[in-house]
Amino acid sequence: MPNKRTVSTAPGPAGxxxxxxxxxACGPVxxxxxxxxxxxxxxxxxxxxxxxxxxxxxxxxLGVSKPSVVTALAALEERGYVRHEHYGAxxxxxxxxxxxxxxxxxxxxxxxxxxxxxxxxxKVAATDACAVEHVLSAETMRRLEEFVEAxxxxxxxxxxxRAGTKKAAKPAKGGADAR
Numbered sequence: 001m002p003n004k005r006t007v008s009t010a011p012g013p014a015g016x017x018x019x020x021x022x023x024x025a026c027g028p029v030x031x032x033x034x035x036x037x038x039x040x041x042x043x044x045x046x047x048x049x050x051x052x053x054x055x056x057x058x059x060x061x062l063g064v065s066k067p068s069v070v071t072a073l074a075a076l077e078e079r080g081y082v083r084h085e086h087y088g089a090x091x092x093x094x095x096x097x098x099x100x101x102x103x104x105x106x107x108x109x110x111x112x113x114x115x116x117x118x119x120x121x122x123k124v125a126a127t128d129a130c131a132v133e134h135v136l137s138a139e140t141m142r143r144l145e146e147f148v149e150a151x152x153x154x155x156x157x158x159x160x161x162r163a164g165t166k167k168a169a170k171p172a173k174g175g176a177d178a179r
Contacts, residue, residue, distance in 0.1 A: 034134035037103045044100035052089040
């Protein structure tokens with residue numbers, strides 16, 4: 001992924017306060033509210049897609065007004081997460097990239113759990129993961145991540161075992177069975 005991301009962040013509903021910083025295998029996430037995390041994640045994803053991130057793009061993606069995006073960007077810039085010039089593109093700072101990657105890591109774990117373990121559609125999994133990522137404790141997220149990884153490992157092992165059984169069941173060409 002590129003080092004610089006040109007993206008925009010804007011706040012949605014007021015972020016939760018009093019949350020502890022999260023720590024999963026992705027590492028601890030800066031103590032931000034849900035809204036700020038959503039904006040950092042949006043900036044990260046739009047920027048990762050190679051598109052310049054502008055206020056209008058973020059407002060559309062997050063379903064908020066452009067003035068809300070500008071307000072959120074100002075708050076994130078003040079805290080050192082983004083750089084944004086008036087009417088210009090938004091860039092995540094190193095601190096912003098780090099925080100956004102951590103938020104997105106948790107999002108991916110939740111989305112994977114919902115899709116692979118529960119069979120939820122991609123669209124519903126994405127929506128639900130975005131909502132849930134802000135309310136689960138670090139302990140729950142660590143356990144969920146461990147569970148998903150263990151289940152994926154068991155599934156891969158079972159698949160290899162089935163593939164090995166199928167190969168063993170086929171008679172070899174030119175062997176004793178061929179006579």
